[in-house]
Amino acid sequence: xxxxxxxxxRQLREETTGATIEAWxxxxxxxxxxxxxxxxxxxxIVYAAGGLAVGIWGGGLTMEIVQGDAYFQSYICHLPRxxxxxxxxxxxxxxxxIVFPSICDVIRNLSGMWKVxxxxxxxxxxxxPQNLDLATGGRFYAGEMRHLASMVLGREPDGEYExxxxxxxxxxxxxxEAMSELSALRSAEPHRVPFxxxxxxxxxxxxxxxxxxxxxxxxxxxxxxxxEAKPLDNIRVVLAGAFCEQPSIxxxxxxERAGCxxxxxxxxxxxxxxxxxFDTEMDPFEALADGYLNRxxxxxxxxxxxxxxxxxxxxxxxxxxxxxxxxxxxxxxDPSLLEQPMLQDALDEASIPHTSFKYxxxxxxxxxxxxQAGTFSDxxxxxxxxxxx
Ligand code: SF4
Numbered sequence: 001x002x003x004x005x006x007x008x009x010r011q012l013r014e015e016t017t018g019a020t021i022e023a024w025x026x027x028x029x030x031x032x033x034x035x036x037x038x039x040x041x042x043x044x045i046v047y048a049a050g051g052l053a054v055g056i057w058g059g060g061l062t063m064e065i066v067q068g069d070a071y072f073q074s075y076i077c078h079l080p081r082x083x084x085x086x087x088x089x090x091x092x093x094x095x096x097x098i099v100f101p102s103i104c105d106v107i108r109n110l111s112g113m114w115k116v117x118x119x120x121x122x123x124x125x126x127x128x129p130q131n132l133d134l135a136t137g138g139r140f141y142a143g144e145m146r147h148l149a150s151m152v153l154g155r156e157p158d159g160e161y162e163x164x165x166x167x168x169x170x171x172x173x174x175x176x177e178a179m180s181e182l183s184a185l186r187s188a189e190p191h192r193v194p195f196x197x198x199x200x201x202x203x204x205x206x207x208x209x210x211x212x213x214x215x216x217x218x219x220x221x222x223x224x225x226x227x228e229a230k231p232l233d234n235i236r237v238v239l240a241g242a243f244c245e246q247p248s249i250x251x252x253x254x255x256e257r258a259g260c261x262x263x264x265x266x267x268x269x270x271x272x273x274x275x276x277x278f279d280t281e282m283d284p285f286e287a288l289a290d291g292y293l294n295r296x297x298x299x300x301x302x303x304x305x306x307x308x309x310x311x312x313x314x315x316x317x318x319x320x321x322x323x324x325x326x327x328x329x330x331x332x333x334d335p336s337l338l339e340q341p342m343l344q345d346a347l348d349e350a351s352i353p354h355t356s357f358k359y360x361x362x363x364x365x366x367x368x369x370x371x372q373a374g375t376f377s378d379x380x381x382x383x384x385x386x387x388x389x
Contacts, residue, residue, distance in 0.1 A: 006197040033094060037110070045148050045288075047210065059362075060362070061362050063086070066085065077330045078331070078362060083110065093121075104335050132305045142288070145285050145288055166287075173280070178218055187264065190231075190234070196252055205268075236323050237323065238324075243301070243335075248361065248362070248364065260377050264316055269297075275297055313343050327356035355373075
């Protein structure tokens with residue numbers, strides 16, 4: 001295991017060459033590498049086939065977009081531009097296929113473009129269920145996942161594969177447990193777990209196999225428990241809206257430096273949104289469907305039925321003893337921005353202070369955000385709940 005988990009995780013985030021994935025391929029010749037777009041994909045299906053699932057979460061702050069802009073209108077978020085840019089550079093050419101979860105029109109259109117641009121690679125547009133009933137939406141989704149498994153395997157999944165799928169579910173249950181322990185420590189003692197390090201550790205799940213990622217998370221958690229650090233006079237905030245295109249690490253650090261401990265968030269949400277372990281006894285495809293429908297948190301991309309997103313956010317604020325909410329949404333992100341007014345109304349009614357800003361993954365100027373987050377923090381420290389009025 002790496003002696004400094006935080007710097008290893010930082011290296012993984014900064015790596016632009018795909019060297020870690022290449023090294024994995026060399027160690028596992030012939031095993032499939034499968035990419036998946038945000039915000040959630042059943043990674044277990046790839047692990048059960050002996051493969052590696054790699055999250056394609058955009059190009060980040062430093063990627064120069066040369067070709068990507070030509071494929072999209074100006075009023076579209078930034079993520080698909082950098083994904084196309086990386087694809088045109090050949091970053092994913094060794095991948096067996098790519099999964100596009102049905103979270104928004106942008107991802108759907110990107111899946112169609114991929115079929116035209118990269119015909120040598122299979123594309124799975126994964127229809128996440130819009131019906132919460134396990135017997136209807138769950139059955140449909142289990143069928144979708146069987147189809148995905150047959151694409152990853154190159155044949156129909158058999159009983160032996162289903163056993164391996166159960167083992168993969170158990171593995172990602174352990175991975176979620178490790179991430180939850182770290183998140184609980186971060187929430188209880190944020191001064192011991194700098195947010196940028198915590199984020200890098202979570203983010204490493206995009207490229208590492210869960211076996212390795214669990215070790216990384218546990219080593220970092222263990223080291224953080226005994227870290228010498230003084231608590232700061234920061235307010236506690238929930239960060240909402242950043243589940244897909246990611247803000248830069250500099251932006252996250254800016255929020256914290258402006259006096260806000262981020263104690264709960266929806267960054268990279270699909271990697272850590274399990275509320276309870278998924279079942280490891282039932283049919284594994286149905287267990288994944290049940291897990292998505294019944295054992296995962298609410299999310300902007302997930303159909304909620306009559307469940308109340310505002311009440312869910314307020315519960316999170318109260319559970320985390322948060323002082324307020326910062327809405328951070330990617331520019332032009334429909335799923336994030338469409339629900340924001342409803343969530344803000346719910347917070348207003350509950351007298352919970354909130355503020356909001358938009359970003360793109362390549363936003364590198366933080367002065368405005370520093371002032372906004374700093375003012376938010378100061379106003380809460382000075383006036384408490386009155387700041388919401
Ligand atoms: S940032 Fe929003 S609009 Fe863009 S791909 Fe992600 S979910 Fe879709």
